[in-house]
Amino acid sequence: MIQVTAFKWVPSFAQGSVRDIRVRWALEEAGVGYGEMLIGFEDQGTAEYRALQPFGQVPAYREDGLEMFESGAIVLHIAESSEVLMPKDAHGRARVQCWLFAAMNSVEPFVAELAGIDLFNADKAWAKERRPEVEAMLRRRLGDLQTALGDRAWFADGRFSAADILMTHVLRDLRHTDIVAAYPHLDAYVKRAEARPAFQRALADQLAPFRAAEMAMKTP
Ligand SMILES: N[C@@H](CCC(=O)N[C@@H](CS)C(=O)NCC(=O)O)C(=O)O
Structure with missing residues (x-):
């Protein structure tokens, strides 16, 4: 059976956007079952x-x-x-x-630089x-990016594809801002992607261990 690694718990700002969601979502869209291998921060090294x-x-x-890394x-x-x-x-x-590749190489670096400032360094001069x-x-x-998308529903030839999983995930890393809302076609695109049942299942499955860990932390 396919196995995907994911964290047992992450801080709230990262919940829903840890990169295993890309893989979970792809597997859900493809209709392929999988199991998860949950790791803690102590396992990373x-x-x-x-x-x-x-x-x-x-x-x-x-x-x-087969063993793979890189989402x-x-x-x-x-x-x-x-x-x-x-x-x-x-x-x-x-x-x-x-x-x-455009999602990972031409859009993600810009998003990541802003997210890195806002989430980890906002108070630094x-x-x-x-x-x-x-x-x-x-x-x-x-x-x-919005000009390239135009009126089409999805990036590659107007049909949903793996590229939309990556692009949506990248744009979701701006959730802590209102920047995407300023681009109505991109905003609608992200909402359309997030409404897909496969994404909703992937999201719920990523969040489930976090909720369980938080419950366990609260239980005396
Ligand atoms: N390029 C890698 C990046 C993976 C990555 O950054 N994973 C993050 C979670 S979204 C992580 O494990 N962070 C913990 C760390 O770097 O120590 C991929 O796309 O798989």
């Missing part, structure tokens, strides 16, 4: 876990004899065997891959100085 994920991060993935690579691997996630024809597959420029660069990138 063990030799056993590092053999599975060299940086001690989640997600890692096991499928029969983008894992989602792409799952997409290879699901037409819901990627068309079979060569051009269609190439288009999905363009947008999948350098962060206050840098933030306006970072937000301006991000807004320019989102403007271009």
